[in-house]
Each structure stands twice: as C-alpha cells, then as structure tokens.
Amino acid sequence: MLAILLFAIICGLLGEATEVARLRLSGIAMPALGLRITLVVVYAAFGGIFWAFSSVVSRRPIRMAAALFAIVLLLPWANFELLPAAGSLTSIVGSVGVTAVAALLGWFAAGAPRAIALAISLFAAVANFPSVSTSVSGSDEAARVSGGKPNLMLILVDTLRADHLGVYGYERPTSPNIDALARQGVVFERTVAQASWTKPSVASLFTGRFVHRHGVIRSLDALGDDVPTLAEVLDRAGYRTAAFSANPWITPEFRFGRGFDEFVSGRAIGAQLTNLYRAVRRGESTLRKVGLRLPISNWVFRWAGRANSGNAERDEAQTEAVLSWMKGAADRQPFFLYVHMIGPHDPYDPPEEFAKAFARSPRKADRMPPPRVQTTFEKAKPLEDPALERLIDQYDGAIAHSDSLVGRMLAQLEESGLSDDTIVVLTSDHGEEFYEHGNWRHGNQLYDEVVRVPLLVRIPGGQRGVVRRDPAMLVDVLPTALGLVGVDQPDGGEGFDGRALFPAPESTDQATFSEHWWFQGGTYVSQAVSQSGLKLKSTRDEGRGREAEELYDLSRDRRERSNLLEAGEYDESDLDLLRSLIARLGGAGVSDARETLDEIDPTTRERLRRLGYFDEDGRK
Secondary structure: OHHHHHHHHHHHHHHHHHHHHHHHHOOOOOOOHHHHHHHHHHHHHHHHHHHHHHHHHOOOHHHHHHHHHHHHHHHHHHHHHHOOOOOOHHHHHHHHHHHHHHHHHHHHHOOOHHHHHHHHHHHHHHHOOOOOOOOOOOHHHHHHHHOOOOEEEEEEEOOOOHHHOHHHOOOOOOOHHHHHHHHOOEEEOOEEOOOOOHHHHHHHHHHOOOHHHHOOOOOOEEOOOOOOOHHHHHHHOOOEEEEEEOOOOOOHHHOOOOOOOEEEOOOOOHHHHOHHHHHHHHHHHHHHHOOOOOOHHHHHOHHHOOOOOOHHHHHHHHHHHHHHHHHOHHHHOOEEEEEEEOOOOOOOOOOHHHHHHOOOOOOOOOOOOOOOOOOOOOOOOOOOHHHHHHHHHHHHHHHHHHHHHHHHHHHHHHHOOOHHHEEEEEEOOOOOEEOOOOOEEOOOOOOHHHHEEOEEEEOOOOOOOEEEOOOEEHHHHHHHHHHHHOOOOHHHHOOOOOOOOOOOOOOOOOOEEEEEEEOOOOOEEEEEEEEOOEEEEEEEEOOOOEEEEEEEEOOOOOOOOOOHHHHOOOOHHHHHHHHHHHHHHHOOOOOOOOEEOOOOOHHHHHHHHHOOOOOOOOOO
C-alpha cells in the first residue's frame, strides 16, 4: 500500500511540475496554488489507478504503471504542441510514435525508482520555485533612469462607450474614478476608434495605422513584423515595457507582445492553460458528438477555481498583478505599462454589489444573449424594454466595477510615488450598441455607439480640467505618446495615419475614419468618415451585391437617427467631399503586411467562445 501511495505522489509531482515548467518557459506567470494542488491530486490519481490496473495484469506493475503514466503525460503535449490537427495521417502516425517512445521511457525509468524519485522531486522544487525579480541594476539601470523621461501608463477598458461615463454626460454614477482622472487632465470630447472590434482596433492603437494598412482584420490575422509598435519604439528608447491583457485577442499569440519585456497574457487563465485541461475538454467535445454533455472539466478542476472565470474575475486577478508590478516599478523607470481590462465586454458579469447598484428592477438580469446580426443590411428583433433595461443595467454595473479597479491602480501609482512622473492615458477599443440601429454588442456597425470612445490624458504638471472639442482617433495615441515622452517618431512619423494631439492646435475640420472588413460570405466592407459635424457611412457587400450610403449631421443628430440622403436634405458638395475622403483614407484594399496563423490555440479559442466569438463547436 505504501508503494502505491509513493508512486502516486511521484506521478502527481511530475505531472504538476511538467505543466508548471511548460507555462513558465512560455513566459506565463506561475499558476495559483489551488490549481497546482489540483494538478498534483489529479495526476496522482492517474498514477494510483495505473498501479492498481498493472498489479492485476502484469508481473512488473511499477514498470507498466510508469509506462502508462508517461503516455498520459506526453501524448497530450505532443498533440497540442507538436502534431497537426487530430485525424490527419501525420497526427495518427505521430501519436503512435509518441506512445511507443513514452512507454519505453516510463518502462526503463522505473528500473531505478529511487534515483528517478529524487530527480522528479528536485524538478518539482525548481519548477515551483518563486520567480526572481527581472529588474536590472548597476550601470544599465542608471543609464535608463538618467534620461529623465516620464513614465507612460496606457489603460484600455474594453467595450467602453463614451456616453456611459459621467465625464461625457451620462447621468448614472458609473465612473467616479475615471471622472476624477478627467478633472486632472485633458478630455477629448469626440474620439473615434478605427474598428468595431478589439483586434483590429488595438492593432491601430499600437501601430498608429488604419486597419486596412496593418491588415489585421480576421480571426487568424496577427501583427506583421514590418509594422513597428509603440512598445517596440519605447523599448528601443530605453523604456521598461510591460503589458497586462485580459482579452484573449490581445496576446503574444497574435503578435501583440512585440516590444514588451513582460506580457501577462489573457491568452487563457488558470486551468485552461494546462495540457490536462485541454485533454479533458477534447474528451468532452467527443462525448458531445454522441449526445453526452458532461461537464468533466468543471468536476476535475472545481477545487482550482473556475476553469472559465468571468470577465470581472479576470479583471480582479489582473488588477492584483498590476498592483504588484507597480509596487516595484520605481526600480524600472522609465516604464511603459499597458493594461487591457475586459469587464464591460459581454457577457456582463459585474460583482453582485455593482449589479444591484444599477438594477432598475428587482428581477435578476437576463443571462441569455439576445439575437444579433452580422451586416448593416440586417436588423435584429429588438428586445422588450424591461429586458433591454436589464441588459444595460448589467453593462453599467460592469463599467462601475472596471472604474473601481482603475481607481485602485491610480491610487497605487500615487502611493508608489510615481504619479508625478507618469503620463496616464485612458481609452477604449470600441463601444457597444443596444439596438439603437437594430443590433446588439459590437463588431460590424460603425455608428457612434460603437466607434465613439473615451480618451483622457493626464500629464504631470500639464493642463487640468480641459475639454478638447477637436476630433481625435485611436491612431493619434502613438504619435501623441511619443511626443509627450520625448521620443522621436520612426521615419519622422511618415508611416503613421494619426497626429500628435499635443501641442497641436484645435481644429474642428480634422477628419476621423473607421472601417470594418468581413470576408465570410464574400467581401464585405463598411467605412465611415466624419468632418465638420457631418458623417458619411458607406457599405458594400460584394457577396450579396448590395451597397448603401448614410449621411448624418452629428451637430443636430448625435444619435444618427435621420439619414439625410433619404430625406434629400444635404449639399451635394458636402457629400462629394466626404466621398473623396473615404476614397483617400480608405485606400484600395487590405494590406498584406499582417501575419496569418495556421490555427488559434485551443485555450484561446475557448476563451473567445465564452466572449461570443465562437460557438460550442468552435465555428466563428
């Protein structure tokens, strides 16, 4: 009995250490203690089961059990990390080969049980040893600090429409901390995102280029190497660069990690990162095909915390990591810190106290998402008013929760003595629509509820409580940031589509531009330009042979209710000018500067599915 127990413990340590070492070598932070304990227990259970089975069928139970455990440990790793998609000839042959090699390794390793047990114990100790600070010291650090450049903190709150913040006139108290930040700096009244969903929008934020120029428009697209990012420019200028992202699109997998010394990624969190979890999920998928829906992953990992934690939980965990990083940031100046929060993204899941604070009805908010459509030419069936109110209440509660976390980060900046040396920029990648134009969520339409985002800039010793009414865009953030920290723009800024907002004079004639590309079902492109209060949206769906134009006077019709082209109330010269702007800013097509991935990592796909991007079977 003691031998079985010792064998099971060794298997548990080996399985857990292998998972942890793989994650840490990939640049991912060490998993939480609860998950590590779960891994030890589950892998130990495998070891015990294999020993019991081997004792019945083999005269050498320890060798056979070790061989079986080696197969369980190595076969999933090979299939997830090395071999192509399951079902192909290469995958089948490779799996057979890995099975044979793993069995032989386990069989022969068990011939020296004491030496192997000692080696595994040492391996587990090293794999679980806490990280040593990566900050440098000595002359290199002195050289970095001596430049006297300010720090830069860029906070992006995902899916945050501007008109749901107090600083932009919202009547509900969703944003006391963001409003306080606005009073300490400059607020840009009208800022336009370049895309209607996260990946292309943040790619524009990071590169200062319009969507069609960086080319990141589809699920498998990633940033190309030829397009420099803000982090790369600042890294070359001597900045310490760190990113914390809770959105699975904004990860090193899609090349957003370029230029960052550290990237704490929302690629997947907790159990989803382990080969064990992925193997269990693949088993669940196989069972679903024969009609069995068993939440095995939830049973196995229930003591490790939720395998699929919600947006609010992810933001809470990420904020703790950011606060920890900031406490040591004084030794890493100057720094560029990027924080990407996910809270207001559907499914809206604010903590109970925030949900209750904004609930207009005592009834529990609806959890099932309402229907949505993919193109401008379709309209979704609207929700009844009570259901729509509950949806918006949940969204506002999620904003308020995100605002509280922003407040905690800004407070830590102050407590660490960094506030007077740090420029803070707060913005969003896009907004959210609630049936203002026949749809819900975001991702395809370019009305203001989706593309108008907040932009706040606090500069130590700079202007306070100033509202800028000249139009701005997310592509302006890169040249603006470089100008504020005193770093030269690459190639003199020739490759950027944005402009430096400081000390640029205000001009209401500045044009803004957004675009959405969708290639499923044929080439679909929607582009919108606004200038001097007029906004033109042009959409064509080549796959279905449809085109549409909409013209709005935002100075009188901020909610874009009255299409001037339908009413015949427009000046032909104004329309021609806006059409020419779309032609000039929109280019001739999508650049091939992007990289294209062969597939999306299964754990990333699982997280994206929970955010509504893929269905249960993994289809977009």
